[in-house]
Amino acid sequence: xxxxxxxxxxxxxxxxxxxxxxxxxxxxxxxxxxxxxxxxxxxxxxxxxxxxxxxxxxxxxxxxxxxxxxxxxxxxxxxxxxxxxxxxxxxxxxxxxxxxxxxxxxxxxxxxxxxxxxxxxxxxxxxxxxxxxxxxxxxxxxxxxxxxxxxxxxxxxxxxxxxxxxxxxxxxxxxxxxxxxxxxxxxxxxxxxxxxxxxxxxxxxxxxxxxxxxxxxxxxxxxxxxxxxxxxxxxxxxxxxxxxxxxxxxxxxxxxxxxxxxxxxxxxxxxxxxxxxxxxxxxxxxxxxxxxxxxxxxxxxxxxxxxxxxxxxxxxxxxxxxxxxxxxxxxxxxxxxxxxxxxxxxxxxxxxxxxxxxxxxxxxxxxxxxxxxxxxxxxxxxxxxxxxxxxxxxxxxxxxxxxxxxxxxxxxxxxxxxxxxxxxxxxxxxxxxxxxxxxxxxxxxxxxxxxxxxxxxxxxx
Numbered sequence: 001x002x003x004x005x006x007x008x009x010x011x012x013x014x015x016x017x018x019x020x021x022x023x024x025x026x027x028x029x030x031x032x033x034x035x036x037x038x039x040x041x042x043x044x045x046x047x048x049x050x051x052x053x054x055x056x057x058x059x060x061x062x063x064x065x066x067x068x069x070x071x072x073x074x075x076x077x078x079x080x081x082x083x084x085x086x087x088x089x090x091x092x093x094x095x096x097x098x099x100x101x102x103x104x105x106x107x108x109x110x111x112x113x114x115x116x117x118x119x120x121x122x123x124x125x126x127x128x129x130x131x132x133x134x135x136x137x138x139x140x141x142x143x144x145x146x147x148x149x150x151x152x153x154x155x156x157x158x159x160x161x162x163x164x165x166x167x168x169x170x171x172x173x174x175x176x177x178x179x180x181x182x183x184x185x186x187x188x189x190x191x192x193x194x195x196x197x198x199x200x201x202x203x204x205x206x207x208x209x210x211x212x213x214x215x216x217x218x219x220x221x222x223x224x225x226x227x228x229x230x231x232x233x234x235x236x237x238x239x240x241x242x243x244x245x246x247x248x249x250x251x252x253x254x255x256x257x258x259x260x261x262x263x264x265x266x267x268x269x270x271x272x273x274x275x276x277x278x279x280x281x282x283x284x285x286x287x288x289x290x291x292x293x294x295x296x297x298x299x300x301x302x303x304x305x306x307x308x309x310x311x312x313x314x315x316x317x318x319x320x321x322x323x324x325x326x327x328x329x330x331x332x333x334x335x336x337x338x339x340x341x342x343x344x345x346x347x348x349x350x351x352x353x354x355x356x357x358x359x360x361x362x363x364x365x366x367x368x369x370x371x372x373x374x375x376x377x378x379x380x381x382x383x384x385x386x387x388x389x390x391x392x393x394x395x396x397x398x399x400x401x402x403x404x405x406x407x408x409x410x411x412x413x414x415x416x417x418x419x420x421x422x423x424x425x426x427x428x429x430x431x432x433x434x435x436x437x438x439x440x441x442x443x444x445x446x447x448x449x450x451x452x453x454x455x456x457x458x459x460x461x
Contacts, residue, residue: 010035011042019046023054030063037067044098050074055085068096070122075103087116094119098147101127108134113163117142127152129176133159141165152176158186165196172202177209185209187216195220205229211264214246222253231271232264247274255282262286262305262312269311276319291320302356306331307368310343310375317350325356326379328372330363330389337371345374357382361389369397376401383407386438388414395423402430412438414460424450 026033048069076083107113137159148169154176202225211230263271284292302325305313357379361369369391394417408431420443439447441459448457
């Protein structure tokens with residue numbers, strides 16, 4: 001009786017199921033398979049993963065070939081036989097696939113790859129991960145795929161870039177480097193690819209290894225939108241340069257920019273200043289924080305930086321005096337303390353509007369918390385201070401900068417350093433206006449005894 005329900009009712013039911021449930025329905029009922037397969041919405045939202053088990057099912061069930069699968073993922077690391085099976089299955093789906101993701105797709109001959117990509121009439125989005133071609137690609141290109149608009153390369157060799165020259169439909173290219181174990185990608189091959197795409201509009205560069213790309217000299221293309229983990233030039237300590245070759249090449253063309261990390265020192269401030277003041281951007285985001293929107297500087301309230309982004313941090317406060325909260329993350333990074341002291345020790349009013357300062361110290365044995373004492377002293381007007389650090393010298397440092405912060409009302413100290421009671425006494429003496437305090441759970445009662453009923457005491461963990 002249930003099978004007599006109208007198709008739209010079934011589709012409403014299917015809309016609440018995950019793909020594993022839909023797959024079982026397709027196997028159990030030809031009518032359900034027909035309804036599910038005919039729904040563009042369902043077939044695009046749910047990805048068919050061609051595991052070895054599913055490949056065997058396709059081999060035994062000829063009726064599955066009639067389903068209009070539109071979103072397919074295949075990983076060929078399970079062996080050559082699996083590679084052959086899913087290649088055959090995908091060949092039968094070429095007329096309907098709109099999104100195709102291939103992982104560990106490794107071929108010896110270019111001809112095999114060219115043959116595989118014949119006949120994808122509706123393919124719009126193509127994703128490669130850890131894919132290689134053993135034979136060198138010179139002048140060969142994939143057949144024209146007019147529906148293809150977006151290609152993603154994650155840890156792929158340069159041969160795959162070369163295959164997509166002159167695909168006129170491509171408007172968006174994504175490069176992903178999730179870690180340093182596969183450091184960088186073929187910059188020249190990538191540039192040659194983008195130059196050969198007449199309608200390229202957007203580039204996404206995601207991951208640590210992509211940052212080195214912008215230190216190149218050759219950018220033979222113009223784009224409208226860039227979303228990148230970082231833009232930085234010669235970030236390593238001791239080199240002062242404001243080389244902006246990429247930014248200068250895109251000036252007047254690039255209109256939308258998203259960066260997920262501030263430019264690294266020691267030219268990070270100059271890079272950020274150039275982007276904000278000279279690029280003429282319509283939109284500029286730092287992560288999800290709008291810095292420029294509709295060509296107007298936005299009121300930024302908070303942001304974070306690391307110790308190798310201090311110049312960019314200073315520039316952020318110059319450009320956005322509305323900033324109220326700042327988080328400094330001290331990582332396990334070597335720093336040149338003499339260079340940093342030249343930057344942070346001079347008295348400045350840049351941070352006069354800041355009300356909240358958070359310091360997260362994960363530098364471990366490098367113990368760089370104390371290197372930035374001059375910086376802390378410049379946050380004189382803050383009302384809230386939060387510190388997480390194992391540094392054994394924290395008490396000495398607190399004695400140095402707490403007296404400067406005359407407006408402090410709230411303090412949170414998360415530290416396993418020794419002499420906790422001494423630390424509490426330092427806070428009591430140097431922060432007369434304190435109203436709220438967070439300390440280690442083991443010392444909450446002692447803190448209540450020291451500070452009395454007028455101050456709210458809480459545990460940090």
